[in-house]
Amino acid sequence: MNDTLPGTKRLLITWLLLMVLTLLAMASAQLGSQSGWQPLPMWVIAIVLASAGFKAQQILMIYLNLRVSSAGWKGSFVTLLSATIMLIFLAYFFAGLN
């Protein structure tokens, strides 16, 4: 049972990845608008959302150890995450058109 748990190295790499992605999202949101608090370009919104989705996926697969589960469960959780991110992106996309 213990060998299904993620190892120390894997946990540390995941944590580092999550931290870097958080900093990247913060930087993207700041860099996206050169003159203060302007609406972000769509590509920045896409990057920040994709980064958030990937972080959530990493927490599911590594921290919650869903990677040892069946393909069906992994697919279900990833589909739920992807659908949520996609619907949020569409809302921002349509808001940007107005």
Place this chain on the structure above:
Amino acid sequence: MRHNLVVGSENVYNRDSIAIGWLVRAVAYRCTKKPLVWCEETRLTTAKKDDWGPFSSLPGNPLMWVFILSEMLVFSAFFVLYAWQRAADPALFNASQQLLDPLTGGLNTMVLLTSGLCAAFAIQAIADNNKRRCRQWLGLAMVLGVIFCFIKVLEYIDKFSAGLTPETDSFFTYYYLLTGFHFAHVVYGLALLALASWRTSRVNVEIVTAFWHLVDLIWVLLYPLLYLLR
């Protein structure tokens, strides 16, 4: 024919699991309307993991995954609702969002992610039968959780003192609703971590840290939505 639900394995579940077992029982009954069997020694009774059908392949306690999935669905619905409400009036949401500090939110994200790492190390420790080390990691996870709460409370005080309340506008209604709901999860998670530190067993630590990672997962989606995206 009515079947009783049973959870766990006699080798895995022991009497230390009673307190957290009540949480499992409540979730089980709510989801399935089938009562859990409570054996004569008032411990969670036995069943092989295969008894859970499709849930058998999930790591840890299957009922925790029922809970995680339902929480993810609820928060996903809230997030999508927020995004589409914002689409109706982006100018108002952007103006209000400007009053939040993305750096504070980012700092809290990193605090919570580090706390999640400590919780993952606690599982490793208990899997190696090292209770002392497990308690140390759980303790560190709790300290970081308390720091998260402290930063969040300071943020709430700052906003309230500036006259920004849930009734200010739609953005702040969502801000307080979503962060408040999440904050309640953090406080509950801290209580569960304390319980697992007190009654340290493999199953307790697995259930409690799974909940703690769920709290992490929700925040990594909540943070960019409220603080960054505009």
